[in-house]
Amino acid sequence: MTKPCIICVAITGSVPTKADNPAVPTTVAEQIESTHAAFEAGASIAHCHVRNDDETPSSDPERFARLKEGIEKHCPGMIIQLSTGGRSGAGKTRGGMLPLAPDMASLSVGSNNFPTRVYENPPDLVDWLAGEMRSYQVTPEIEAFDLSHILQAIRLHGEHRLFGNLYVQFVMGVKNAMPADKQVFDFYVKTMQDRAPDAEWCAAGIGPNQLLVNEWAIAAGGHTRT
């Protein structure tokens, strides 16, 4: 049997609103149905963000709880991954939903530039989030915006500071961070294969790079994110 490709569906993200695209699901009810449709279409992981009523990003544990409950009901067996990303809150509020004990949660282990600001993941916050994930048995998906983040994830996993199997996502195409670059992608894959052969990896191309990076990831035997 060949190795299956895991499709992770990022139904909402933290940036787009209905003004950008009326199809973006921003209420919990819309997110549940959108995830359900993706699940029926073959997605195995739901990468979840929640929004306030005005569509701005939120880390509200109560909204995450309702979303998680709905996905569990409509999509039995789907892996639920909640975002601890920095666009939805600052400091420890980013991990306020981890006591819900989702299957997975995103985790950034380094800092980098975003289009107009610094994406701040200071070492003490990374340690705290990783510790909460260990406490609630949440497997992190490492969001690697640069090469050192991959090496840091491998190091932290080797030190038993990341719960579960190591799962690394290469994020490419964010302005002022790592571009969608095939030579870099190939080096990322080689780095994972050489140094963490038991880990899984996936890749996401942001915006117009999405399908390109999906193709690279599938062709190289990795997993993929919408």
Added chain:
Amino acid sequence: MTKPCIICVAITGSVPTKADNPAVPTTVAEQIESTHAAFEAGASIAHCHVRNDDETPSSDPERFARLKEGIEKHCPGMIIQLSTGGRSGAGKTRGGMLPLAPDMASLSVGSNNFPTRVYENPPDLVDWLAGEMRSYQVTPEIEAFDLSHILQAIRLHGEHRLFGNLYVQFVMGVKNAMPADKQVFDFYVKTMQDRAPDAEWCAAGIGPNQLLVNEWAIAAGGHTRT
């Protein structure tokens, strides 16, 4: 004639004090004589930080002016590079010495983690520092703490946003940033050779990695930093 190796001497840095090592030059007078000794020993670039009277890091333009004047007098022809690093100040104070029009100044073009905090180089500050360097005809030395910083430097130079020839320094061995890693080093070198064949590059290993990274850089045809 073979290509010469440029030795850049970082006489003071921003962290160590005389309590760590009594030989660290922290007054301007000590820095001038220390640079002079390095110049006599073959160093061609002086990478300069200044300190307050209590040895804490500073970006004080007046101290930088006295240091620059002293090095010019004692070390005729030496290339003077002033640090705009973030340990010595925040925001635009980091570039307050650029009107002194040194030959070079350090420039970080991305953000990353340091041992206990985020090294913040937000995009608007990078743009401002690069613009000041163009105004005063200062060639930046790009301090690359991660792979995307190298690609960003090549991109900015291609857009004529960096004055002079492209000069990139690979910084390896800072905890929570890029470790001193030979495979990564080799990929850095290949990236420079493939994408910026007219540029120069050097490498610095922090702390115990210094001589190791010096050896890698010299063997690969690059330049080196103490």
